Amino acid sequence: MSSSSSTPIDHVVAFTFRDDVTEEEVQKFVDGINSLIQCKGVLSVTAGKVLVEDYFESDRSQGVSYAIRVRLEDKDALKSYTFDEHHIKIGKECVVPILSPSKPPIVFDWEAPEVTK
Numbered sequence: 001m002s003s004s005s006s007t008p009i010d011h012v013v014a015f016t017f018r019d020d021v022t023e024e025e026v027q028k029f030v031d032g033i034n035s036l037i038q039c040k041g042v043l044s045v046t047a048g049k050v051l052v053e054d055y056f057e058s059d060r061s062q063g064v065s066y067a068i069r070v071r072l073e074d075k076d077a078l079k080s081y082t083f084d085e086h087h088i089k090i091g092k093e094c095v096v097p098i099l100s101p102s103k104p105p106i107v108f109d110w111e112a113p114e115v116t117k
Contacts, residue, residue, distance in 0.1 A: 009072045010112040016103035017065040025098045032094030033068050039084045041077025045070050078109060
């Protein structure tokens with residue numbers, strides 16, 4: 001871990017896909033996202049389809065299709081990840097082609113000390 005901060009960072013992105021996206025394109029997206037585990041400073045990666053359940057009072061997804069969370073070692077790891085060649089390649093090859101042209105991804109990061117049971 002870097003000396004500037006020892007607090008892990010959660011990097012979260014919510015994606016809205018094109019209406020005509022195929023299952024194969026979604027699988028390529030998921031496989032690409034999961035491959036981000038190889039980037040320096042990445043501790044864990046998760047990607048999943050956003051849940052919309054009957055018991056929800058409303059569709060709280062706001063049209064979002066999938067979300068990812070990449071847990072990174074610290075702020076320095078976030079900076080490194082941002083410019084990592086593999087990360088950029090996955091974005092260009094697996095993410096950008098299936099995005100909705102009218103809804104850009106929603107991206108946010110936070111310092112995330114973990115509380116466990």
